[in-house]
Amino acid sequence: MAEIQIKEQVNGKKTTIKKGIHVDMTPMVDLGFLLITFFMFTTNFSKPNVINFSNPPKNTGLPTEIDYRNQITFILGKEGKVFYYQSDKKDLNGKSLKEVSFDKFQVAKTIESAKANAPRKEIFTVIVKPADDSKYKTLVDMLDELTLTKSERYGISEMNDKEKELYENKIQ
Template identity: 55%
Template sequence: MAEVIAQEKQGGSKQRKKLIRVDMTPMVDLGFLLITFFMFTTNFTKPNVMDLGLPAKDHSPNPIPQPPIDIDVNNQITFILGKDNRVFYHQKSKEDLNSSNLKETSFSGINISKIISEAYNKAPRKEIFTIIVKPTDDANYKNFVDVLDNIAISKKERYGVTDIKPWEKKVYEELIK
């Protein structure tokens, strides 16, 4: 730390002069510890980011209306994210969907990836197989990210995020009562 060095001078009755020497070693150690700490924390807290490709907004005054894209129900799978960490899925049309064929699964393990793979293997045209994610108002963001992670794990690049349709919401609400 600090040292006091006393020197005696020869000669008369003069008072002794004390020299003070400050040891800076602990301050240098602290500086290196702080530098190391901040370097580690910045390297370990890098965010994991997944690209979410969304179409560009058309800002023209007269946008060109696009025809609706009709996807065969066998070439798609729809996930509905509900409240209380519940997730439902189906491969049915508006006319065929009911509470008995809107199936529920969980986020545990690889359930969603397995469901995606099974639907993909049964698809007649694999090149246009599409995954549709429809979060409800009660869904939480973590579940949405979990589904996107499972899509990335299953290496499927065609997916979309859209609002739940009224006919799907009706069946969904029957199941959560």
């Protein structure tokens, strides 16, 4: 609190003793903490960026086996390498597995061209198969590409033995 100035008489004259003003800052500190608390509770914190995965609806009537012309499969490898193929499982060989990169939207262009050539575009599916030595960043980049191309039907799966063998041959 502020101090009061006291008037005293010295030699018959009234003199004012001037003391420095002292303000008690305790209520100000309390007010400051109340304001900080108020703004912390009323502020919108940044929302985390999450990828929404949803399970496919049950009993859609659509076939579970998809013709290879209505799908494209991407294999995510080490060091950000991406391979793709669009062929039947029994016809899969080293020539059908091709490499593509994320530079200049090449993955997006590959998805768009495969979708354009699909006989049934409404069920076109992208299958993503990360290898054991692939990085998480590569998978996130691939999911970003699927978002850019507005691919609603996609799945993440494990590689089968034939795909693992072809992948190992490609990275050597």
